Amino acid sequence: MFTVKILVPVKRVVDYKIQVRPADDGLGVALSGVKMSPNPFDENAIEESLRLKEAGIATEVTVVSFGSAVNHDVLRHGLAMGADRAILVETDQTLGSLGVAKLLKALAERETPGLILMGKQSIDEDAGQAPQMLAGLLNWPQATFASSVKVTGQEVEVVREVDGGMETLKLSLPAVISADLRLNSPRFVKLPNLMMAKKKPIETVSADELVPELETKLKTKFVGYPPARDPVRILNSVDELIEKLKSEAGVL
Amino acid sequence: MSILVIAEHDGNNLKVATRQTIAAAAQLGNDIHVLIAGDYLDNVVAQASKLEGVSKVLVAQAEHLAHALAEDAAALIVSVAASYSAILGGHSSFTRDILPRAAAQLDVGMVSDVVEIISPNSFKRPIYAGNLIATVDSEERIRVLTVRGSRFKSVDAIAGHAAEIKSLPVPVSSGKAKWVAETKGNSGRPELSTARVVVSGGRSLGSEEKFQHILNPLAETLGAAIGASRAAVDAGYAPNDTQVGQTGTLVAPDIYMAFGISGSIQHTAGIKDSKVIVAVNLDPDAPIFQVADYGLVADLFEVIPQLNNALVTEA
Numbered sequence: 001m002f003t004v005k006i007l008v009p010v011k012r013v014v015d016y017k018i019q020v021r022p023a024d025d026g027l028g029v030a031l032s033g034v035k036m037s038p039n040p041f042d043e044n045a046i047e048e049s050l051r052l053k054e055a056g057i058a059t060e061v062t063v064v065s066f067g068s069a070v071n072h073d074v075l076r077h078g079l080a081m082g083a084d085r086a087i088l089v090e091t092d093q094t095l096g097s098l099g100v101a102k103l104l105k106a107l108a109e110r111e112t113p114g115l116i117l118m119g120k121q122s123i124d125e126d127a128g129q130a131p132q133m134l135a136g137l138l139n140w141p142q143a144t145f146a147s148s149v150k151v152t153g154q155e156v157e158v159v160r161e162v163d164g165g166m167e168t169l170k171l172s173l174p175a176v177i178s179a180d181l182r183l184n185s186p187r188f189v190k191l192p193n194l195m196m197a198k199k200k201p202i203e204t205v206s207a208d209e210l211v212p213e214l215e216t217k218l219k220t221k222f223v224g225y226p227p228a229r230d231p232v233r234i235l236n237s238v239d240e241l242i243e244k245l246k247s248e249a250g251v252l
Numbered sequence: 253m254s255i256l257v258i259a260e261h262d263g264n265n266l267k268v269a270t271r272q273t274i275a276a277a278a279q280l281g282n283d284i285h286v287l288i289a290g291d292y293l294d295n296v297v298a299q300a301s302k303l304e305g306v307s308k309v310l311v312a313q314a315e316h317l318a319h320a321l322a323e324d325a326a327a328l329i330v331s332v333a334a335s336y337s338a339i340l341g342g343h344s345s346f347t348r349d350i351l352p353r354a355a356a357q358l359d360v361g362m363v364s365d366v367v368e369i370i371s372p373n374s375f376k377r378p379i380y381a382g383n384l385i386a387t388v389d390s391e392e393r394i395r396v397l398t399v400r401g402s403r404f405k406s407v408d409a410i411a412g413h414a415a416e417i418k419s420l421p422v423p424v425s426s427g428k429a430k431w432v433a434e435t436k437g438n439s440g441r442p443e444l445s446t447a448r449v450v451v452s453g454g455r456s457l458g459s460e461e462k463f464q465h466i467l468n469p470l471a472e473t474l475g476a477a478i479g480a481s482r483a484a485v486d487a488g489y490a491p492n493d494t495q496v497g498q499t500g501t502l503v504a505p506d507i508y509m510a511f512g513i514s515g516s517i518q519h520t521a522g523i524k525d526s527k528v529i530v531a532v533n534l535d536p537d538a539p540i541f542q543v544a545d546y547g548l549v550a551d552l553f554e555v556i557p558q559l560n561n562a563l564v565t566e567a
Contacts, residue, residue: 019517020380029384097352098361109428117502124499125379128348132322141428147492157432162345163501164443165436165493169321171429181352181482181499182492205483217359222387226378226524232531232544238558241530244546246546249528251506 002153004114004173005060006049008083009104011039012067012074013124022223029223030060030123038074041119043081043186044179047050048149049117050082051184057151058115060084064107066091066100072180072202079197080189086200091207096216097125100131106210113174115156120145126235145180253337254283254308258329260346261288261296263318268446271303271408272337272401278305279369280338285310285416285421289328291318301417302409309415314422319431320346326353327423333358338372338395343502344445347398355396362396363388367403381498383523402504402525444494447477450505450526452496455483456512456534456552463489466553467511470560479503481513497522511552515540532556 002052014029015037023030038046052058062085063078065071075086089103108116120127135142145156147166150157151173160167161180171177207214235241245252255277260267270286277284285308286300293313300309312328328375329350333339339354341347343365355362368376370387376398379386444450451471457463463484471478480490482497496503497519504525511532513519520543523529531544532555548555 014380016518021384022384029380096361098356098359101356121499123381123499126381127362128363129352129355129362132349132352133362135322136353136356137328139426141426142349142353143429144322145345160345161492162434163445163493165434167319167434168432169429170432175428182485216361217391218363219389219391220386221374221389223379223384226382226385229524229529229543230545232541232547233546234536234541234549238548238555238562241546241548241559242562245507245528245530249507249545251528 003057003059003241004151005062005112006052006058007108007113008042008045008049008061008063008078008110009100009118009130010042010046010063010074010078011119011122012036012065012071013039013122016040016123022225025222026222027220036073038077039119039122041121041179042241044181044183045117045119046078046081046226047184047186048179050187052149052151062087062111062113063216064089064104066095066207068092068101068203075202076194076197077189079200080193081187086202088202088204089210090204093207093214094216095128095214096218097133099214099216100130100245101137102211102214103207104130104134105137107205115151115173115174118176118178120180127242131176135176138176140176142176142178143169144178147180147182149177149183173249181202204218215247253281254285254335255281256332256336256339257284257286258339258341258347258351259286259288259296259300260342260344261290263290263292264295264322266299267342268295268406269344269401269516270300271406272404273340273342273399273412274303274305274407275404276366276369276399277340278407280372283307285328285336287312287332289317289325291315297417298549299409301415302413303415304407304410304413306415310420311417312420312422316425317422320350321429321431322350322353323429324423325350325425326357327426328420330357332420333394336394338397340397342401343398351396351398358394358396360392360394360396361390363390364398366397366399372404377396378521381518382524383517399500400525414496432458441471442475442477444477444479444501447503447505448488449474449476449507449509450479450496450503451476451509452481453484453490453511453514454481454513455487457484457487457489458515460489466556470556473560473563481519482516510540511542511556513540514538515543
């Protein structure tokens with residue numbers, strides 16, 4: 001049977017339950033003391049990779065994260081879920097989606113995966129670009145917003161969630177797939193697995209070694225709150241609601 | 253330099269997102285070209301050539317472009333990109349799929365989901381599911397953007413206006429991806445992302461049957477699209493493509509009605525551009541009331557039939 005290695009990038013982001021606020025200097029988000037977690041869509045990607053391994057299609061699942069030693073927590077989370085290897089690409093730079101894609105391309109050339117599975121977007125920046133950019137740089141086919149992944153031979157059939165419905169594509173491997181929420185339900189990490197994952201090694205590569213002189217030409221100049229809406233008006237009846245929608249809002 | 257807008261269409265009609273994107277493009281420059289890719293494009297090309305602000309329509313017609321595969325669509329965009337200072341598309345699943353691929357192949361960073369253009373090099377975009385707004389400056393030689401259509405007033409056709417139409421050579425297909433099938437749901441209902449009225453339900457509807465049974469008549473009366481919270485979709489009450497929110501479909505209707513939706517951060521982020529938001533929830537402390545204009549603290553199983561009866565009687 002045709003088998004593949006799978007590479008899964010994992011971003012360390014502010015936990016989805018946390019209400020974020022702008023940093024005091026207005027140039028970013030206040031991160032001090034804030035709970036960080038693996039990006040939820042990336043967990044879907046790890047889960048799918050592990051299922052492909054359990055089905056005998058994947059031989060090895062490697063998780064990779066970009067940042068500093070603090071990223072060990074999300075990598076260990078991936079290992080505890082069941083990933084075989086973890087790689088930290090060390091950098092203190094703001095990479096942007098293009099920077100991440102360039103580093104992943106260099107890593108893919110070294111690791112030779114048959115499939116790169118990623119979250120469709122990170123819940124901090126919400127850019128949703130890195131998978132498509134990576135596929136473009138590698139000149140591999142891509143399937144974004146996947147809700148089903150089936151590997152048969154050297155092809156993968158992917159059902160995608162698109163505006164107004166679903167689309168099915170067939171890609172030749174190697175390929176890049178980005179995971180949507182309903183691809184699967186990521187497994188819970190059990191404490192013994194987490195303890196075991198703490199003993200597994202994490203390989204470290206410097207970003208400079210993979211791609212020298214990365215720089216982003218997109219600069220964040222300000223981060224603030226969106227304009228507030230007027231406060232809600234609590235009404236007493238359906239008749240009053242219809243009246244307001246007609247006369248006041250003019251939308252009925 | 254000129255501005256390129258990537259058109260989105262269904263084979264017959266240009267989508268409203270494209271007319272909104274052209275309006276955004278007009279804030280960047282005044283020589284706007286529209287790129288239309290697909291097969292059998294006569295209607296769409298005719299529509300685009302009449303639109304205000306459009307000086308040229310580029311037409312790429314080929315069988316392998318019919319399903320807008322990212323590999324081939326990006327290659328096409330890259331083949332014409334050199335003569336443009338900016339390339340824009342709507343923030344739809346179509347453009348979000350193809351434009352980042354093209355940007356990377358052009359070696360430029362991209363700005364997604366632009367909600368405001370401050371200058372040709374500076375943009376506002378939501379981050380953290382719309383809880384914060386970032387101002388991003390681009391020093392790239394080509395600005396590649398997706399724009400949130402509802403923030404830009406769509407351009408209209410102008411009588412007598414006829415943009416130049418130019419046929420493009422089409423790069424050969426990559427052959428690495430094949431279109432197999434598609435299923436587009438809810439026939440006869442407006443598309444969720446562009447509907448004038450959206451009626452949405454949450455998990456408190458209780459089951460798939462009740463979700464349909466309670467919401468359908470009201471949606472029918474109002475000519476509304478049906479939406480759902482992520483919780484309702486995850487519970488299996490509503491199909492995936494009805495999920496409204498930052499991680500599902502962004503909506504911006506005249507009226508958004510949320511029934512039994514508590515209002516998670518990612519849900520409210522996807523509805524904030526609605527003109528009027530109505531929330532009906534039994535819990536007076538539900539976060540949905542923080543973004544709603546009008547609220548009823550009431551049982552949706554009583555409110556919806558009452559509302560529907562009142563509207564039917566009037567009509």
